[in-house]
Amino acid sequence: xxxxxxxPSVSRAPGQRVTISCTGSSSNxxxxxxxxxxxxxxxxxxxxxxxxxxxxxxxVPDRISGSKSGTSASLAITGLQAEDEADYYCQSYDSSLSGxxxxxxxxxxxx
Amino acid sequence: QVxxxxxxxxxxxxxxxxxxxxxxxxxxxxxxxxxxxxxxxGQGLEWMGWISAYNGNTNYAQKLQDRVTxxxxxxxxxxxxxxxSLISDDAAMYYCATQYQLLPYWGQGTLVAVSS
Numbered sequence: 001x002x003x004x005x006x007x008p009s010v011s012r013a014p015g016q017r018v019t020i021s022c023t024g025s026s027s028n029x030x031x032x033x034x035x036x037x038x039x040x041x042x043x044x045x046x047x048x049x050x051x052x053x054x055x056x057x058x059x060v061p062d063r064i065s066g067s068k069s070g071t072s073a074s075l076a077i078t079g080l081q082a083e084d085e086a087d088y089y090c091q092s093y094d095s096s097l098s099g100x101x102x103x104x105x106x107x108x109x110x111x
Numbered sequence: 112q113v114x115x116x117x118x119x120x121x122x123x124x125x126x127x128x129x130x131x132x133x134x135x136x137x138x139x140x141x142x143x144x145x146x147x148x149x150x151x152x153g154q155g156l157e158w159m160g161w162i163s164a165y166n167g168n169t170n171y172a173q174k175l176q177d178r179v180t181x182x183x184x185x186x187x188x189x190x191x192x193x194x195x196s197l198i199s200d201d202a203a204m205y206y207c208a209t210q211y212q213l214l215p216y217w218g219q220g221t222l223v224a225v226s227s
Contacts, residue, residue, distance in 0.1 A: 002155060036215055038156075045206060045217045046156065052213040089156055091215075098170045100146055100158040 003028065004090050006103035013111045016080050020106045022073045022090035028101055030071035033093040037066055037075045040087045040105075049088075050075060077108075085110045113137040113211045115218035122224045123197050131221045133190045133207030140188035141165045143211065147181065147192045149203040159205075162190060197225050 005023040012018045022035065029035055035053050038046035048057050050066035053073065063078045073092075077084055090103040118132040133145065147159040160171040162181040169181050180193045190207055202225045208217040 034213065038215075045220050047217075048215050051215060055213070057214060091156070097172075099161055099172060100148070102148075102156040102158065105155045 002104040003094060003097070003101035004092065004103035006088075006090060006106045008104065009107040009109065011109040011111055012080050014080050014082065017076065017078045018080060018108065019077075020075045020088055020090075020108070022075070022103050024071050024073075024092060024101070026071065027096040028071075028092045028094040029068065029073055031095055033095075035066065035068050035073040036091045037073075038089045038091065040089065046089060080110050082110050084108060113143075113209060113216040115207050115209065115216055117205075117207060117218040117221045120222040120224075122226060124227055125197055125199065125225060127197050129192075129194045129197060129201070129223055131192045131205050131207075131223075133192070133218050135164075135188045135190065135209065138211055140183075141185055143209045145181070145183070145190040146208045148206045148208055148217075150206070151200070151203040154203075159192070164190065199225050201225050 010018055036048055037050035039049045040046045049060050049064050053068040054066045065076045067074050088106045092101055094101040114136045116134045123129055141164050143164045144161055146161045149157050149159055159175055160181050162169045164183045171179055178195045182191045204220045204222050206217050206220050
């Protein structure tokens with residue numbers, strides 16, 4: 001059972017906005033540890049699209065943003081495009097487990 | 112830019128041991144911590160453990176700690192994952208990953224099959 005909770009799937013039409021939530025606890029997100037978001041296309045390694053809660057790596061469009069509040073974090077994508085269709089994972093650190101923790105992943109479908 | 116290159120895919124028999132390598136370039140290896148993550152087919156990401164390339168300190172996921180060993184070779188900037196007593200559930204893509212200036216960097220993955 002993943003330590004961080006994400007919705008299993010979301011779907012939106014092209015051009016719309018979508019948010020994906022990631023809920024943790026006081027030993028991970030709520031303890032102040034950073035949240036990273038990964039995009040995973042089929043057959044490829046996860047690629048960071050947000051790191052350190054709200055930072056975009058070079059090359060990631062500014063349509064993608066991240067936020068964090070309390071024990072939760074969110075990934076937002078505006079102006080959805082077909083290329084955004086992928087699995088998205090949140091990741092943080094957990095002090096009780098002394099290691100990385102992940103959400104179960106959210107499959108984003110662009111209708 | 113930190114670059115991680117992993118060893119090639121493997122096919123193992125149940126009960127065998129696995130050793131995957133992860134060579135790091137682009138930054139001082141001994142300043143990094145290396146995490147290992149695996150992903151079973153169609154499943155999510157599972158953290159396996161972490162090793163400090165500075166002093167070799169390790170943390171392991173509780174469910175794997177009896178079967179996994181993480182090591183490093185600072186002379187070649189390479190991290191290693193060893194997993195023993197393989198079972199069918201260990202069939203997965205195995206990734207090494209690190210962080211530099213907060214940004215995570217991942218290897219390309221090593222596909223491991225477990226079959227008799």
